[in-house]
Amino acid sequence: LLVSTVSRPFSYTVPLTYFPMRTEVWSLDGQVVKAVMSRALTERVPWGGDGALPGPRNIQWRRDADATLAWVEALDGGDSRVAAAKRDRLLLLGAPFTGTPTTLMETAWRAAGITWGHGTLAVVRENATRERRTRAWLVDPSGASAPRQLWERNSEDRYADPGDFITTRDARGQTVLFTSPDRKVAFLTGAGASPEGDRPFVDRFELATGKSTRLFQSAAPYYEQPIGMLDARGTVALTRRESKTDVPNYYVRDLVRRIAPRALTAFTDPAPQFAGVTSQLITYTRKDGVKLSATVYLPPGYDKAKDGPLPFFLWAYPLEYRSREAASQVVGSPYRFVRPTGASHLFLLTQGYGVMDNPTMPIVGADGKEPNDSYVEQLTTSAQAAVDTIVAMGIADREKIGVGGHSYGAFMTANLLAHTRLFKAGIARSGAYNRTLTPFGFQGEERSYWEAPELYETMSPFTYANRIKDPILLIHGMADNNTGTYPLQSERMYQALKGNGATVRYVQLPGESHGYAARESVGHTLAEMTAWLDQFVKAGKRATMQ
Template sequence: MLPFPHPFGRMLRRAVSGVAAGALLFPAIARAQYQQPAAPIAQILDQPATPAVLLSPDKAHLVVLSWPGLPPIRTVAGFEYRLAGRRFDPKTSGPSRGTGYTGIAFQAVAGGAARSLAQAMPSGTTIGDVMWSPDGRRLAFTVTSDSAITLWTADVATASATRVTNRPLNAVLGRPCAWITPQRLACTFIPDGRGAEPPAPGTPNGPIVQEALSGRAERAATYQDLLKSPHDEAVFEHYATSQLALVALDGAVTPLGTPAMRTGIDPSPDGRFLLVSTMARPLSYTVPLEYFPTRTEVWTLDGSVVKSVADRPLIERVPWGGGAALTGPRSIAWRSDADATLAWIEALDGGDPTVKAAKRDRVLLLPAPFTGNATTLVETEYRAAGITWDSPTRAIARELDARSRRTRTWLIDPSGAAAPRMLWDRSAEDRYGDPGDFLTTRDARGRLRLQTTPDGRQAFLSGAGASPEGDRPFLDRYDLATGRATRLFRSASPYFETITGVLDAAGTRLVTRRESKTEPANYYVRDVARKIAPRALTAFTDPAPQFAGVTSQRITYTRKDGVKLSATVYLPPGYDQTKDGPIPFVLWAYPLEFRSVDAASQVTGSPFRFTRPSGSSHLFLLTQGYGVMDDPTMPIVAMNGKEPNDSYVEQLTMSAQAAVDTIVAMGVADRDRIGVGGHSYGAFMTANLLAHTRLFKAGIARSGAYNRTLTPFGFQGEERSYWEAPDLYERMSPFTHANKIKDPILLIHGMADNNTGTFPIQSERMYQALKGNGATVRYVQLPGESHGYLARESVGHTLAEMTAWLDKYLKKSKTAM
């Protein structure tokens, strides 16, 4: 047979000949090397991150955890298994891609110098899973090497660390250890004699078959990293199986039970029991491990099972929509203020929010010795949303209606002697009216309970303090009988200060985290009664002094339908409006859905934050002469009894128009040199704005989803399926309108994106649609990267691509346009 016998073959032959002759008719795939961004950006990326800080349960110490810089691509793109919705490193039997900490130091709240660990960790290792002991005297943590994860503890008094045991831990299914008492932990280890992983079959044993025969609708999200074959099942079970054991601080390890896939270990507050969750077959190829068969039991510390609390089968009909819930016991946990009492939630409506029901959920209690039937503590009209425990006669219960976004908070009496009393009934969207969250503390026996004044009559509330002037975090003392709140502290200009812990019973001595526009966040001891200057506990420095000349302004403005909007406008170092005039600008945003105009109009954020970019932040563009309008609110509001997305494009366009008009009117932005960008749903927004407006001269869309028919059972806050609202799915999909995109767009996507809904194929198909319709487009794929970009090379290259794209299409002269 002659080559290319078909007429199309003749055309292809001519094309190949043309390529050979040097006339490239089709663009080749660019196999680019990683690029470095400009020097100021690269210098900041190479700095260590600001340390993380944890306050001890006794509030006597801070542990300061040092972070390294961004990991190299060889670490991020190293081999990992992606099975059952979990990614793990088979060499360590732990999570892959983790950066980990590199150093530990203790800082006494009473003052004095910070004390680093007396000895360094083994070379080439990282620290993770840091946990204070219940009494705050020790720290447990894991150390990960190239081949294993081991358990260590550190003594606060001596700042010395010890490896508890050489036996390797198994962290494939989550955090491997939990404190039982200050002297003992429960951990999951790699089973003795586990051996090599199951070998892959040389040839297929047969087809892979899935079926749905019930005739019932079974909506499913577009989950990623699912099992796909019997070999996947065998490999997953091999690595997920662990040996549960007790671990004493002297290194003694006492196995409990036989090896199995343990997904949860939760010691009772008195340390006498373990709540153990175990996953079993059959496994699934359509849902991740969260829905695999799971048995939850109460064990004694000798491994005896004293109570089977729940035996949940495989769930492939996943609850769908706001307010949907699993049937049977869920959210099983210990009552934190009691020695050993179980609490859990059960749906009274079959988990179906569309069913008319006077009560949706009930909360049940079962105390040790776990005999007899559980008793109902409370029934809720909405879905039960958690309980803050305090005493035998007092707890705080919350319920939430996801659809209406109403939330209620109740004062309840677990003894049943008094009827529940409502504290608040409010919109969960109303940030201005948020009374805050109740603070908790550990009592002398290590039990977690409501933090109150010595007489028990008043508790403490802490919250963001949202207001038209921006967030102003606060601390209130709240009278539980009268509902009267007394303000003890409120963050004041020019600082943004949040509550880390309350040190005394009156709520007058606090540990806070304070920052300003010019001062990096640090931790302080503040005496609000004496009104003296706060005392610094840490002295973290500016990680990016190159950014110090950036100025910012929190602004509010209104779109044409009356919805109030807000944003932060950043201007580059050295910018002089009189001298420089309007400059190129970038809007970087992420749409949110609301049920009311009032909620959508509320101001978010604070004008007093110490802002420094990290990772692949768009704020790095400020070092390259761009202005940035950061997080201009793009609310999508339910209007006239309809769903928010029914007018998505129209509302998005109004918000963008108002944002552009505002910065142009301020005199800082050149209307002919404004770009737009976003990540994930923000990328979706970007493509839609380029398709439906000509407001922007270029766009950057990172890790987005552009064809909503590829997420047919809902997306973001949209609960209707494609078959219920096909016109909506098509209207909201920028893929449908690819032929309308006339301004340049840069697509970036991690090739290992595992976020539900943002498969890399979303960007692949969008690129093909744009290219086929003659758009100006560039598509950058980042090897080994997930939904967020982690490796130093990937982050640097992303920022180099973003800068080059905007330089090309925003910085060129107006006449050239």
């Protein structure tokens, strides 16, 4: 048995993963056979996107062999700011665990994962997070041949993503790489991102040459996602197919004969009340030339010619990028079967609102600058482009548009209300508003507060609480354990807004963490969101400062 034990002293500063911990191999009668790792409380860790804990980490059993340990150790002490030719090494140690570990591979970047195949085949991945680079290697665990690089690419480039290797369960129930019986061929599957939207695929991958052959790709009017292989040769696949009007169901698809797929399930619409909702994947451009995308939903029975522009609600979440090209790539598919669950903003479609879902809000670092150096400017120009687009389409009333988001999307919402008058109201759920309370970085920001104090202040909507003139609804789970979004964030933001005379309401959800699970909480959240937008967006009332 591989056993990890957490011990005192427990910390109120860092999460469980940094508590004192030891990992051991036990016999089935509870005797310690091998002490693999013992780590003291770690309250100061190497910072940055490529930082790692020193010593053994990610300790696991090797999936394709009996009683063999595998783990990773940092060669740079876990500090990516230290110059080093190699960052990590992957180690193996077999039973009876008394010998010296052997090195499977050393990586120039931070080791990101390993997929075991069989005695002479494994796939190792390594990432350089800051540079947005990723590599994959073909490795022979027996040591008979040197690692061979499969690819190196920009991790932000969705269009060029070769996909992930398909895995399967072996006779022992272990998840291993799926290969052909002669072990010469593996299979890749991925999102198949393109300017037309995501088109999932299956590729046949020759391990000796690296040559890929496309066996299947989803085509309009369907979104069909490969799930796994159903035969040993990789000629028959299990897929999950849907369309705008077809409920997702599972199918058997022959990848060789290309005959019509055979349905395995016959699930029905779980929410037929939404059957009349229409959706459209749209693309548009912000003023600096970065291309954006979003999915627009319109309520059942809506007729633009007869009904005119609708009150609208935008729900978004910003992401950081290192290149304009990656930021401009289309996200999503126009052929998904969408039904809301939980406290989804899409329930507003039943209340006469149009919804602009996931309008991309890329924050791009260019010309040697970090993405967040121009966060506010890029955020506001993306929002302006989104609003202008739906107004130009004739479906949205410019005077009746609200904005909202969850977590980093809530942070976005408060910033948009602080720096623009584009929206008549905002809804911010489980957000962070004062970045000095997350001083060791946040989201994709790797600089600490002490390295960039002006940035932390400028990006914090708390700093500009006195400028928020439009109504904002704050909702937060009282047991939020996300280290970046403790309830204190909403409590202090509410006090700042209230003290400056803003129109604000703060809703606390007892017992809820970062996401809301209880039926009572979900219903309460939806009721609060609808009432807030009905009062300040649909009615077209401009809040007045008190």
